[in-house]
Amino acid sequence: xxxxxxxxxxxxxxxxxxxxxxxxxxxxxxxxxxxxxxxxxxxxxxxxxxxxxxxxxxxxxxxxxxxxxxxxxxxxxxxxxxxxxxxxxxxxxxxxxxxxxxxxxxxxxxxxxxxxxxxxxxxxxxxxxxxxxxxxxxxxxxxxxxxxxxxxxxxxxxxxxxxxxxxxxxxxxxxxxxxxxxxxxxxxxxxxxxxxxxxxxxxxxxxxxxxxxxxxxxxxxxxxxxxxxxxxxxxxxxxxxxxxxxxxxxxxxxxxxxxxx
Amino acid sequence: xxxxxxxxxxxxxxxxxxxxxxxxxxxxxxxxxxxxxxxxxxxxxxxxxxxxxxxxxxxxxxxxxxxxxxxxxxxxxxxxxxxxxxxxxxxxxxxxxxxxxxxxxxxxxxxxxxxxxxxxxxxxxxxxxxxxxxxxxxxxxxxxxxxxxxxxxxxxxxxxxxxxxxxxxxxxxxxxxxxxxxxxxxxxxxxxxxxxxxxxxxxxxxxxxxxxxxxxxxxxxxxxxxxxxxxxxxxxxxxxxxxxxxxxxxxxxxxxxxxxxxxxxxxxxxxxxxxxxxxxxxxxxxxxxxxxxxxxxxxxxxxxxxxxxxxx
Ligand SMILES: Nc1ncnc2c1ncn2[C@@H]1O[C@H](COP(=O)(O)OP(=O)(O)OP(=O)(O)O)[C@@H](O)[C@H]1O
Ligand SMILES: [Mg+2]
Numbered sequence: 205x206x207x208x209x210x211x212x213x214x215x216x217x218x219x220x221x222x223x224x225x226x227x228x229x230x231x232x233x234x235x236x237x238x239x240x241x242x243x244x245x246x247x248x249x250x251x252x253x254x255x256x257x258x259x260x261x262x263x264x265x266x267x268x269x270x271x272x273x274x275x276x277x278x279x280x281x282x283x284x285x286x287x288x289x290x291x292x293x294x295x296x297x298x299x300x301x302x303x304x305x306x307x308x309x310x311x312x313x314x315x316x317x318x319x320x321x322x323x324x325x326x327x328x329x330x331x332x333x334x335x336x337x338x339x340x341x342x343x344x345x346x347x348x349x350x351x352x353x354x355x356x357x358x359x360x361x362x363x364x365x366x367x368x369x370x371x372x373x374x375x376x377x378x379x380x381x382x383x384x385x386x387x388x389x390x391x392x393x394x395x396x397x398x399x400x401x402x403x404x405x406x407x408x409x410x411x412x413x414x415x416x417x418x419x420x421x422x423x424x425x426x427x428x429x430x431x432x433x434x435x436x437x438x439x440x441x442x443x444x445x446x447x448x449x450x451x452x453x454x455x456x457x458x459x460x461x462x463x464x465x
Numbered sequence: 466x467x468x469x470x471x472x473x474x475x476x477x478x479x480x481x482x483x484x485x486x487x488x489x490x491x492x493x494x495x496x497x498x499x500x501x502x503x504x505x506x507x508x509x510x511x512x513x514x515x516x517x518x519x520x521x522x523x524x525x526x527x528x529x530x531x532x533x534x535x536x537x538x539x540x541x542x543x544x545x546x547x548x549x550x551x552x553x554x555x556x557x558x559x560x561x562x563x564x565x566x567x568x569x570x571x572x573x574x575x576x577x578x579x580x581x582x583x584x585x586x587x588x589x590x591x592x593x594x595x596x597x598x599x600x601x602x603x604x605x606x607x608x609x610x611x612x613x614x615x616x617x618x619x620x621x622x623x624x625x626x627x628x629x630x631x632x633x634x635x636x637x638x639x640x641x642x643x644x645x646x647x648x649x650x651x652x653x654x655x656x657x658x659x660x661x662x663x664x665x666x667x668x669x670x671x672x673x674x675x676x677x678x679x680x681x682x683x684x685x686x687x688x689x690x691x692x693x694x695x696x697x698x699x700x701x702x703x704x705x706x707x708x709x710x711x712x713x714x715x716x717x718x719x720x721x722x723x724x725x726x727x728x729x730x731x732x733x734x735x736x737x738x739x740x741x742x743x744x745x746x747x748x749x750x751x752x753x754x755x756x757x758x759x760x761x762x763x764x765x766x767x768x769x770x771x772x773x774x775x776x777x
Contacts, residue, residue, distance in 0.1 A: 259655045285661030297656040299649055310649045313642070314661035361661060 205232040205272050207365040213266035214252050222248050224420040232396040237407035240417035246400045254291040255281035285314050288364035296354040300343030307342050311357030327356040348379035365396040372403045404441035408432050467614040472735040478620035480727020481627035485682035486704035487719035489675040495651040496671035498557050502564040504679050505701035506571035511537045511680025512687040513579040519587040526588045530684040534677040541676025542669050576695040588688035590619035623685045706753035710760050712770020726753045
C-alpha cells in the first residue's frame with residue numbers, strides 16, 4: 205500500500221527538464237520527507253503527483269504515479285483527489301474571500317454529501333480555533349490558522365495520502381511544533397504523509413523515511429534515522445556542521461558528487 | 466410626476482436587459498478572464514432563436530424563450546471549448562481578439578439566416594398597457610394614456626423574468642455545491658483543481674450560463690411589439706458602459722450598472738429636450754458612453770470591481 209512515483213521525468217514549456225528520473229515511495233501509515241535545496245524540483249514532483257503540472261505548462265514525459273499499485277491519471281487533478289491523494293500546496297492557498305466553512309466545503313467537493321457533516325465535525329474538533337470562526341472570512345485568520353485551514357480543507361476530501369508542501373514556512377516556532385504534532389497525529393490515524401520541508405530538523409524528527417533531491421534527481425534515500433546521523437545532512441540541512449552559514453550553499457554544491465557516486 | 470414614474474419603470478425594464486447582458490459578460494470574465502465581445506451576436510441569435518421557436522414552430526413564447534436559452538447556452542459552450550479553451554495560458558488580449566472575430570462571424574451568420582423576413586417573437590404583451598388614472602386609447606398600433614400613467618405589460622414582463630433569473634443565479638452561486646466550486650475556480654484555478662474540482666467543466670458551465678442569460682436578454686429585448694433585425698445586436702453594446710460602471714468582475718456591479726444606465730437613459734430621454742434642448746435629439750444614446758468615460762477616468766475598476774482588474 206504505497207503512493208509511488210516511478211522514475212519520473214518532467215519538462216516545463218517543452219524544453220526545461222526539471223525532474224530527471226525521480227522515484228519515491230510513501231507507505232500508508234508512514235511519514236516520508238523529501239528534502240532538497242531551493243529549485244531542486246520538490247514542488248514539481250508534488251505537482252506531477254497531484255495532476256497540477258498542466259497549470260504550469262509542465263508535462264510528465266516519462267514514468268508514472270501509482271496509488272496502491274493502480275496507475276494514476278495525472279492528466280486529471282480531480283481523478284487524483286478521488287483516488288485519495290490530497291495536497292496542501294506551498295503558500296497555503298486558502299480562498300481568502302470565502303468564510304472558513306466555505307473553504308472547508310470546497311475541500312469536500314469530491315466527498316459524498318452524506319459524509320460532509322461528520323467530516324466538518326472531525327476537522328473542527330482537530331482545529332478548535334477554526335470552529336469558533338467558521339463564519340469569518342478566511343483572510344482574517346493568522347498565518348498559523350490559515351495553514352490549519354489549508355490542512356483541514358485537504359482532509360475534507362477523505363484522503364488516504366496527504367501531501368504537504370512546506371507547511372512550516374513563515375510560521376512561529378510554537379506553531380511549527382503544533383503542526384509537527386498534528387502531522388504525527390494524522391499518520392497515527394492511518395494516513396500516508398509526504399512532507400516537503402525546508403525545516404529539515406522538524407521533518408526528520410518525525411519522518412520514518414527520507415529522500416534528498418538535488419537538481420531533479422533523488423540523491424539519497426534512507427531511513428530518517430540514518431539521515432539524521434548522516435554527516436552531510438547534518439552539515440547542509442540541519443545546520444550542525446562546522447561550516448553552517450553563508451558557505452552552506454557553495455559547499456552543498458561541491459559535495460553533491462559524493463552523493464551521486 | 467407620471468412622466469417621472471413612467472421613465473423610471475421603462476428605465477428599469479430596459480436596465481434589466483442591460484443587467485442581463487452585463488451579467489453574461491461578467492460570468493465569463495470571472496471564470497475564464499476573457500472579455501467576450503461575441504455576446505451581442507449571441508444576444509441577437511437568442512432573439513432569433515426565440516422567434517424561430519415561437520413563430521416558425523408556433524410554440525408558446527415562454528417555452529420558445531427557454532428553448533432559445535438552451536440552444537444559445539450550448540452554442541456558447543461549444544465556442545468556449547473550440548475557440549477559447551486552446552488559448553488557456555495565452556494572453557487575455559488574444560482571447561478577446563478571438564471573440565471579436567467570433568462576433569463578426571456570428572453576426573454575418575445571423576444576417577444571412579434571419580434578416581430575410583420581418584421577425585417577431587409572438588410575445589403575449591405586444592404594446593398592450595395598463596393606464597392608471599387616465600384614458601387608454603389604441604390607434605394605429607400605438608397606445609396612449611391621456612392624463613394617466615402608462616405602464617407597458619412588456620416592461621413588467623421584462624422586469625419580472627429578469628429578476629427571477631438573476632435571483633436564481635445569485636442563489637445558486639451562493640448556496641449550491643457547484644456554485645461554490647464555480648466561485649472557487651474564479652478565484653484560484655490551481656487551488657480549485659487541487660480540491661478535485663473539474664475546472665474545465667466549470668469553464669463550460671460558466672459559458673453555458675452566460676449564453677443562456679444573454680439569450681434571455683435577446684428574447685426579452687425582442688418582446689416590444691416591433692420587428693427585430695441583426696443590427697439590433699448593437700443594443701447590447703450599451704451593456705459595456707454598464708459593465709464598466711459596475712466593475713468588470715462584479716456580478717452585483719453588472720446588475721446595478723445595468724439598471725443605472727437604463728434609468729439614466731430614460732430620464733434623459735424624458736427631460737433633456739425640456740431642460741437642455743441644445744444637446745440635440747437622441748442625446749440619451751450618448752449618455753451611457755459619457756458615464757463610461759467618466760468612470761474610466763475617476764474609478765477605472767467601477768463601483769464594485771476589484772482594483773487589480775482595471776489593467777485588462
Ligand atoms: N512553471 C515553470 N516553468 C518553468 N520552470 C519552472 C516552473 N516552475 C518551476 N520551474 C523550475 O523548476 C525548478 C524546480 O522548481 P521547484 O519549484 O519544483 O523547486 P523546489 O524544490 O520546490 O524549490 P523551493 O524549495 O524553492 O520551493 C526550478 O529551477 C524552477 O525555476
Ligand atoms: Mg517548492
